[in-house]
Amino acid sequence: MKVRTRFAPSPTGYLHIGGARTALFSWLYARKHGGDFVLRIEDTDLERSNIESVNAILEGMNWLGLDYDAGPFYQTQRFDRYREVIQQLLDEDKAYYCYCSKEALETMREEQLARKENPRYDGRCRAHAEAKTDAQPVVRFKNPQDGAVLVDDMVRGRVVFQNTQLDDLIIARSDGSPTYNLSVVVDDWDMGITHVIRGDDHLNNTPRQINILKALGVEPPRYAHLPMILGPDGTKLSKRHGAVSVMQFRDEGYLPQALLNYLVRLGWSHGDQEIFSLDELIELFDIKDVNHSASAINPEKLLWLNQHYIKTLEADHVARQLSWHMGQIGVDPSAAPPLRDVVLAQRERAKTLAEMAQNSRYFYEEFAEYDEKAAQKNLQADAVPVLTALQEDFAALDESNWHAEPLHEIIMAVAERFELKLGKVAQPLRVAMTGSTVSPPMDQTLALLGKNRVLARIQRALEKIAKSA
The missing domain is CATH 3.40.50.620 (HUPs)
Structure with a gap:
């Protein structure tokens, strides 16, 4: 089979x-x-x-x-088949028409509750239902009236239901539609x-x-x-717990691999292993290992998994996912630098792709303004000689050599020339390039930005310092 x-x-x-x-x-x-x-x-x-x-x-x-x-199959396209089976059950006396009105059913329910019984249909139309020309009947299934149903559940084990506790459920509504x-x-x-x-x-x-x-x-x-x-607080999962739609996780910058890895661990485990590829899951998964008890979501664990996959998946794959997020913030990632290279530079410091996209805007477009505290601390008069020297040395570097290693050598040489610690050179340069104090290592950042952008942004920073003087 x-x-x-x-x-x-x-x-x-x-x-x-x-x-x-x-x-x-x-x-x-x-x-x-x-x-x-x-x-x-x-x-x-x-x-x-x-x-x-x-x-x-x-x-x-x-x-x-x-x-x-x-x-995908659609049930609305199979109504003729459902009607055929309903008619089969009627013809074989395994189902029957029920003409009970809503009022009669409500009265039945109230009387049962008054007797402290579980409300259920009492089968009054089962033996004989008098047809009513002014009412459209429903169709009820003739549930067995004795014995039990054994559900040999692959997760919960044997579960027994007594047929006396099951009423004759409706299988076709009064309009003929199946339930x-x-x-x-x-x-x-x-x-x-x-x-x-x-x-x-x-x-x-x-x-x-x-x-x-x-x-x-x-x-x-x-x-x-x-x-x-369950939600993190142990209550039924709902919108108040945050993202409940799968695509909302996509929108927030999670990778599908992270969400799948996270979901499979909500109720299933294989020893203490936390990280699984899809091939591993297919090999290891056994429905019998699913827990019987409910599992609570843990947003921190999902974020940890997402960061793991951002760091470890093929950069090209992450770049394909990141491209959508860049578009969401109005950035066209088709321009230089290659998005794959941006992923390699940024992947160690991003927990989500949405965060990575925001932090990578300056590679593709001019930032609107400097971070106020960053500029106040790093773009002062004492930074002018350093930035000017960097600008001159970068301008002299041939574009064919515009790579991280030669750029790093220039930064180190300028620091040595002015007898400054590396941070005193790198931080003003970083603020000039990104508008803030956060970026990948400066040699990588400069290489990704390209020569023309680097020279233009140093000039912009020098002009800002001059205006502030």
């Missing part, structure tokens, strides 16, 4: 990190076992589903690199899904779905229900 997993989000919002982790675990399980990973869009909630959310889900999957082998529990069963059946990996908020749906599948004569898939992801 070929393994076939699926990720089936509802397009009523963005791809959040809980959904992304579910997709990742399903993807890893399929890849590890040589199976297929299916993407299905469960868009039967016509009031809340929208194309913007569909696009956000597809964008998030693409950014994370979670490629799928089939799909979630019917459509998901038909989809898993038709698409040959062998393993369903999803959040544990779906656990109570599982015995109902198993009963429908058995009524249709279908072998249920294996199920694995993942524990919740």
